[in-house]
Amino acid sequence: xxxxxxxxxxxxAFAANELYQDNGWTDGLPIVPxxxxxxxxxxxxxxxxxxxxxxxxxxxxxxxxxxxxxxxAVMAGCRPDYMPVVLAVIRALCDTGYGLHGVSASTGGxxxxxxxxxxxxxxxGMNATHNALANASRANATIGRTTRLxxxxxxxxxxxxxDRSTLGHPGKFTYCVAEDEDGxxxxxxxxxxxxxxxxxxxxxxxxxxxxxxxxxxxxxxxxILDTYVGAIRANMLTYSIWAGNYVMIIGRQNRDVxxxxxxxxxxxxxxxxxxxxxxxxxxxxxxxxAVVGKDPDRVHTALRTPDDLLVVSAGGPAGGFGAIIPPWxxxxxxxxxxxxxxxx
Amino acid sequence: MTxxxxxxxxxxxxxxxxxxxxVVLDGATIGLLDNAKIGTAHFYNHLEALxxxxxxxxxxxxxxxxxxxxxxxxxLAELAVADAIVSGIGD
Numbered sequence: 044x045x046x047x048x049x050x051x052x053x054x055x056a057f058a059a060n061e062l063y064q065d066n067g068w069t070d071g072l073p074i075v076p077x078x079x080x081x082x083x084x085x086x087x088x089x090x091x092x093x094x095x096x097x098x099x100x101x102x103x104x105x106x107x108x109x110x111x112x113x114x115x116a117v118m119a120g121c122r123p124d125y126m127p128v129v130l131a132v133i134r135a136l137c138d139t140g141y142g143l144h145g146v147s148a149s150t151g152g153x154x155x156x157x158x159x160x161x162x163x164x165x166x167x168g169m170n171a172t173h174n175a176l177a178n179a180s181r182a183n184a185t186i187g188r189t190t191r192l193x194x195x196x197x198x199x200x201x202x203x204x205x206d207r208s209t210l211g212h213p214g215k216f217t218y219c220v221a222e223d224e225d226g227x228x229x230x231x232x233x234x235x236x237x238x239x240x241x242x243x244x245x246x247x248x249x250x251x252x253x254x255x256x257x258x259x260x261x262x263x264x265x266x267i268l269d270t271y272v273g274a275i276r277a278n279m280l281t282y283s284i285w286a287g288n289y290v291m292i293i294g295r296q297n298r299d300v301x302x303x304x305x306x307x308x309x310x311x312x313x314x315x316x317x318x319x320x321x322x323x324x325x326x327x328x329x330x331x332x333a334v335v336g337k338d339p340d341r342v343h344t345a346l347r348t349p350d351d352l353l354v355v356s357a358g359g360p361a362g363g364f365g366a367i368i369p370p371w372x373x374x375x376x377x378x379x380x381x382x383x384x385x386x387x
Numbered sequence: 388m389t390x391x392x393x394x395x396x397x398x399x400x401x402x403x404x405x406x407x408x409x410v411v412l413d414g415a416t417i418g419l420l421d422n423a424k425i426g427t428a429h430f431y432n433h434l435e436a437l438x439x440x441x442x443x444x445x446x447x448x449x450x451x452x453x454x455x456x457x458x459x460x461x462x463l464a465e466l467a468v469a470d471a472i473v474s475g476i477g478d
Contacts, residue, residue: 046393048393048394048395049393049394050391050392050393050394051391051392051393051394052389052390052391053389053390053392054389054390055389055390056390059390059392062392063395068394068395068396076390076392077392077393077395078390078391078392078393079391079393082393101457102456102457105397106397107397110393111395111397114393114394114395115395118395142455142456144455145453145454145455145456146455148455149455150478192395196395196396196397197395197396197397199396207477207478375453375455376455
């Protein structure tokens with residue numbers, strides 16, 4: 044297997060890490076040295092030739108080859124069997140609807156939020172329960188990190204270079220969850236978005252940091268949702284008022300309330316679509332009088348339609364917690380769902 | 388005993404870019420492509436006044452419908468008749 048990448052001979056793994064750190068080829072965390080033997084193993088697992096083009100970023104037309112994806116996956120600490128998930132994420136990010144160039148360059152500082160559905164979640168040991176949005180599983184951690192390393196090295200999304208983020212957020216290191224399909228009676232996110240049941244898929248969204256909410260003092264599903272809606276409204280006023288894809292992560296204890304009341308994800312979407320809105324004049328209450336304009340009564344909804352809301356089951360068994368994950372900037376970047384190609 | 392590791396970056400773009408020939412401003416038509424950021428139109432108003440003093444006769448001003456996405460082809464075609472185009476990037 045012949046590689047196009049420039050090769051460097053270094054003394055050992057420590058020296059390799061120093062080389063990548065010194066050149067700004069990593070996110071600041073240590074890397075696994077991408078030796079040609081390891082990269083070959085990852086490409087063989089994916090059954091791809093090094094020069095195969097996985098996807099092309101539509102604006103700068105940078106072609107992302109399987110070789111570069113495998114290098115990033117090795118560096119990030121992936122196992123070879125994560126490759127089908129990583130490849131699906133890269134294809135989804137390069138969909139024109141996602142707008143990878145704009146979201147990566149924006150001062151807004153979003154990160155690709157990744158939701159994995161289907162049998163591959165359990166096959167590669169992804170976490171969907173305790174600490175669902177944070178550290179708990181090698182697969183969650185390293186699949187998300189691989190996307191950052193590709194944006195950094197292949198698309199030159201270097202902070203201060205093409206990445207003009209003012210603040211960014213910690214999800215830019217890694218931001219990847221699995222849906223807790225086993226702990227929920229609901230239809231998986233991927234199936235709602237058109238992927239056949241039983242197939243594995245990823246959904247990506249250019250997203251801001253999660254806003255955690257808590258309500259464990261009611262058994263009324265409407266009251267639970269009013270808490271989430273409060274977080275959405277706060278985001279609309281303090282960050283961005285524009286309608287787009289919001290993610291709602293619902294923990295187990297809150298889910299039990301909906302299950303007992305026989306509420307489906309669709310019921311939740313319709314309720315939130317109806318309730319999550321602000322008026323332009325409300326901006327004055329948070330110091331933004333300057334942009335209220337001539338029509339303070341104009342209503343802005345958080346969602347263009349109920350389908351804009353992505354409802355995801357995830358989280359540990361106890362605690363009435365959930366989270367809202369807001370979009371980067373309204374509907375300028377859309378959630379993209381891509382089926383994972385698993386080769387037998 | 389050493390280990391051999393691979394460069395994670397893409398190789399530089401293969402097509403070399405050359406500078407366009409210098410434009411004579413006197414009598415020229417200049418395209419001003421607004422990237423739809425908040426300060427761009429204001430900046431271009433000043434630029435237009437400045438370039439007029441240098442003899443530029445005509446301006447084609449267009450505003451991208453979306454900051455983060457490429458220029459629509461039809462808008463690019465309208466700008467293509469200009470002798471030179473100024474394109475806004477960033478904030």
